[in-house]
Structures are given as structure tokens and as C-alpha cells.
Amino acid sequence: MIIKKIKLENYTVFEDQQIEFCPGINIFIGENGTGKTHILKTLYSACQSVSKKTSFSHKLVSTMLPDDYKISRLITRKQGNRNGLIRITAGERENGQDRILTATFHGKTKKWEAEVSGEDGWEESFAGVSSIFIPAKEILSHSYNLNAASEMDNVRFDDTYLDIINAAKVDISVGRNSSAREAMLKAVEKMTHGTVIYDVKRDEFYLKSGSSKQEFNLIAEGIRKMALLWQLIKNGTLENGSILFWDEPEANINPTYIPIIVEILLELQRKGVQVFVSTHDYMLASYFEVKKSEHDILMFHSLSITGTACGVTYEKAEKFADLQNNPIISAFDKLLNEIYDIGL
Structure with a gap:
């Protein structure tokens, strides 16, 4: 199973956003509150719903934990926004038909009872696929x-x-x-x-x-x-075909371990594991480029708050430094300037 893209409308901080993923390692950066973890948890909920005993909409509220398990509370908090949509596209690594899983809900939707379509085909195509979410806090x-x-x-x-x-x-x-x-x-x-x-x-x-x-x-x-x-x-x-979600691998980690973590994630990707990572760490993001080989597949995804009606903006690049909105590099450059000023 490979997650190919997600479309979000009026969902948490996303008013209208589509994001395409690579089959290798997808690295999300962005300030706090830009929805990095929300994306990982939403994708994880979809992956878990490959099981016939797991409903996508119920798993979503059990993972996101809105008050009283009301999926309606995941709708973007803006006047007039009364309808939310999640659409996730996935397929096989080799050919095969793409499957689309969609959930729509509105302000009066009861608890987790969203209207879900594509769930039968999703279960049929991806039954048995393993997915794991490693939270930022150890448990x-x-x-x-x-x-x-x-x-x-x-x-x-x-x-x-x-x-x-x-x-x-x-x-x-x-x-x-x-x-x-x-x-x-x-x-x-x-x-x-x-x-x-x-x-x-x-x-x-x-x-x-x-x-x-x-x-x-x-x-x-x-x-x-x-x-x-x-x-x-x-x-x-x-193992091959599984999907790993890891929220802030760098949290509480000695910096000397960062390159080892990156090497392990790159090796998992080489063995057919699709990886989704969110990070605020310059070393972690940079080491992916330092350690990658010619055949490794990486994609950097940047989320940023615009302060306008658009809410959160998005861009992607195959190289970390090619992102136009890169809060990690901006913070690192600011630190270097302050260090140089002290030296002077």
C-alpha cells in the first residue's frame, strides 16, 4: 500500500488543501499549529481502517479526540464553514487500481457518524497492511x-x-x-x-x-x-508494504543519535516501508539529505500560517533547502547571526 495524496476541505486548520506524497520518506516541517500531526493522524486512521472491524470515521475521532467524539468539531473554526471533507487516495506499489476513501461531515453530524464512501474497496485492496504511529511522547x-x-x-x-x-x-x-x-x-x-x-x-x-x-x-x-x-x-x-508515522523523532533524543535514526528510516524505506515524519529539528531534516543514496526517495513538505483567509499554505520540494517557507532554516540562520554578533 502506498498513500498517494490527501485532500482536505474545512478540516481543522485546512480550508482547502491537497497534498501529494512520495512512496519513500515524507518529511513535514512547519510552525506549531500548522496541522502536521493532524495530517499524520488522519492518514494513520485511514490506514487502520483497512481492517473490516475498524471504521474510518470512528478511528478518526478516537485518534484526534474531539470533545464527546464529535467529528463535527474537526470542522475549521470559521463563520459559515459547516461542511468538512477528507479524501485519501492510495494504491499498490506495482500497478493496481487506486482506491479512494472519502469522509464528509457537517455541523450537525452526530458523534462520529460521517458519511464514508470507498470503505469496502479500501478494505478489499489493502487488507492486512500494517501501519504504526509513534507519538512524540514515549508511552x-x-x-x-x-x-x-x-x-x-x-x-x-x-x-x-x-x-x-x-x-x-x-x-x-x-x-x-x-x-x-x-x-x-x-x-x-x-x-x-x-x-x-x-x-x-x-x-x-x-x-x-x-x-x-x-x-x-x-x-x-x-x-x-x-x-x-x-x-x-x-x-x-x-516490514515491506507497511507504513510508519513518526511524530517528532527528535523529541528527548541525544543529538548524536539523530544520524542513526535517519539511517534506520532510510533503510526501512529501501525495504518497502513508506514513512511519514514531522519534525522541528534542523539536524534531522538535514541528515536525510546527507545520508540519502541516489535511489532513496524523499519529499519535504512545508506548512505555514499566512495570517490571511487562506489559513495554512503548503509547498513541497525534493531538497530541504529548496523550500521557500522553511521555518527551521530561518530559525537556524537567526541563531547563527546572533552568535556572530556576540563574537564581534
């Missing part, structure tokens, strides 16, 4: 009874957190690791200094180093995030 250290507590409304986490815990618990790998998977695992182990184990009885994750194991909540959050990546690679979740 495995809170795995104990979290799903049960959420079901009882004792805590409130959106589905990206609950899903990632479930994905980390399940081992779907078969046989020995491939050489590529083994190399990625070893790269992550250099950062974590151990491997991940899941204790079924305790419903807890641990980091195992040699003959000892340590509770996840006693480990630095950056290490826990890398340990999660190790677990997803190890258990076979990130």
Missing part, C-alpha cells in the same frame, strides 16, 4: 493496564498511544532475522545498550542488558523511544 513505560483503564474511562489517551502499546506486545516475526533487520537492530542497540523484553504476567516492558533487566520507567525517555523502535523492528511490524 511503553505506562503500558500496565493502560488499555483497560482507557476502556473504563479512568484515563484518556488517543488511539495512537493505545495502538503502539498493543503493536509492541505482539510478536509477528517468523524465523531468523534478515541481514538488513539484524543490522538495524544492532544500530539501535548501540543507543539503548540493551534489548527489549515484555513480561506478560506483569504487563510491563523492560530493557535487558546482559543478565539484568531494568524497568522502563527508570530509563531515560530518549532511550525508551529508541527501545520502542527496536521492538517494532524486531517483532516484524515494520
